[in-house]
Amino acid sequence: MLCDMVIFMLDTRYNNARVRQSHTNNDWKKRPHNNSRFGKRGFVANTIDINRFINKAQVVNATEVPKSKTSFGDFAICDILKRSIANCGFTTPTPIQDRAIPAILTGRDVIGLANTGTGKTAAFLIPMINKILANPQEKVLIIVPVRELAIQIQEDFRTFAQKTNLFATVIVGGANIQRQMSELHRGQNVVIGTPGRLKDLITRKKLNLSGYNNVILDEADRMLDMGFINDVKFFLSLVSKKRQTMLFSATFGREIEKLVNQFLSNPERISLRITETSKQIDQDIVRVTPSKDKFEILYDLLNQTQFEKVLVFTRTKYGADKLSKKLSQKGFKSESIHGGKPHNRRQRALKMFKENSIKILIATDVAARGLDIPNVSHVINFDIPATFDDYIHRIGRTGRAGQLGKALTFVN
Numbered sequence: 001m002l003c004d005m006v007i008f009m010l011d012t013r014y015n016n017a018r019v020r021q022s023h024t025n026n027d028w029k030k031r032p033h034n035n036s037r038f039g040k041r042g043f044v045a046n047t048i049d050i051n052r053f054i055n056k057a058q059v060v061n062a063t064e065v066p067k068s069k070t071s072f073g074d075f076a077i078c079d080i081l082k083r084s085i086a087n088c089g090f091t092t093p094t095p096i097q098d099r100a101i102p103a104i105l106t107g108r109d110v111i112g113l114a115n116t117g118t119g120k121t122a123a124f125l126i127p128m129i130n131k132i133l134a135n136p137q138e139k140v141l142i143i144v145p146v147r148e149l150a151i152q153i154q155e156d157f158r159t160f161a162q163k164t165n166l167f168a169t170v171i172v173g174g175a176n177i178q179r180q181m182s183e184l185h186r187g188q189n190v191v192i193g194t195p196g197r198l199k200d201l202i203t204r205k206k207l208n209l210s211g212y213n214n215v216i217l218d219e220a221d222r223m224l225d226m227g228f229i230n231d232v233k234f235f236l237s238l239v240s241k242k243r244q245t246m247l248f249s250a251t252f253g254r255e256i257e258k259l260v261n262q263f264l265s266n267p268e269r270i271s272l273r274i275t276e277t278s279k280q281i282d283q284d285i286v287r288v289t290p291s292k293d294k295f296e297i298l299y300d301l302l303n304q305t306q307f308e309k310v311l312v313f314t315r316t317k318y319g320a321d322k323l324s325k326k327l328s329q330k331g332f333k334s335e336s337i338h339g340g341k342p343h344n345r346r347q348r349a350l351k352m353f354k355e356n357s358i359k360i361l362i363a364t365d366v367a368a369r370g371l372d373i374p375n376v377s378h379v380i381n382f383d384i385p386a387t388f389d390d391y392i393h394r395i396g397r398t399g400r401a402g403q404l405g406k407a408l409t410f411v412n
Helices: 001-021 026-031 081-085 095-105 120-134 148-162 179-187 195-203 220-225 228-240 254-265 296-304 317-331 344-356 388-395
Strands: 034-037 042-045 108-115 140-143 168-169 192-193 214-218 245-248 266-271 283-286 312-315 336-337 360-363 378-381 405-411
Touching: 026 192, 034 192, 034 245, 081 120, 081 148, 095 108, 095 120, 095 266, 108 120, 120 140, 120 148, 120 214, 120 245, 140 228, 148 168, 148 192, 168 179, 192 195, 214 220, 214 228, 220 228, 220 245, 220 254, 220 388, 228 254, 245 254, 296 317, 296 378, 296 405, 317 336, 317 360, 336 344, 344 360, 378 388, 388 405
Parallel strands: 108 245, 108 266, 140 192, 140 214, 168 192, 214 245, 283 405, 312 360, 312 378, 336 360, 378 405
Antiparallel strands: 034 042
């Protein structure tokens, strides 16, 4: 909370100073963009060329779409799992599933790199479920950066594991720890957790990782960016030495490569990330001039009929709550979601947005990673993200599953 207040005050002073300055294009490019953030060494500023926020969506021809060579029925998985997949209406795997599932089934370590919205979760869940069905002694640990992603993976697990008597528990902060300990005591095939709560339960001796011989790091780069590198190394030092390890993400940095070299054994690298951002997302900037308030511009946009389901990103928790409150006062159905909100309120806001009970969700980057929210028509960066990787993940919430999306970024 203190950090957010400081960020807000610094942002306010910075923006007030900018209003008094010239707003020519050349002057704007010479100054640091309004995307400062706190770093380990204090308040720092990163610069992203605004031209990277402009990219017209392309119509993808059928001949350009990578064709999967198999159907789910062709995979060497058990019949009950094939029936579960068929009951979900899935017949043809996505390219990342087409390549990752057979590799994981062979027992190899795997690194999967693909754009957001391409089905990475199913790419590791399906072979893991099959592995447990073949040997109920198998245990799977899935580590993720944020609790919403953990819960979503559990929901996907339940979908694919229907009628199998397999169970997965979510271990995340903000939720009832006594209930989590009780579920662990009963025994679970799969544990899906965030680093903080996992470490807490390990310290309490309620979670023993020595028997876990399958480890998945989902959105691994985000965990390292959030400062979880030492926690991740700690978990990997506790799990079984004889294990299968998988890393999945939409971006891949130098720190992940160090992790790969230290903890993975001759991994199969699968990279299907052809472009930085999806071709199906129309990207543009919205210039904020001194003559018009930023909120007024957002208000005018949201009043347009094509803005059907909108995810708005702010830099701080304070900014998310403030913006949501102002929109509600203007008659919009909106909620905010960020790391400072209680777990149940975060889940309620996300559920309302997914089910279209609200039209607008205001979020910090907690909602930018891995979350599969259907039919988001627009992503609006009310505040410029700290890094371009953050931008990639933010706008990846739209234009998913073959749909066209629109991303707008506010710049001064």
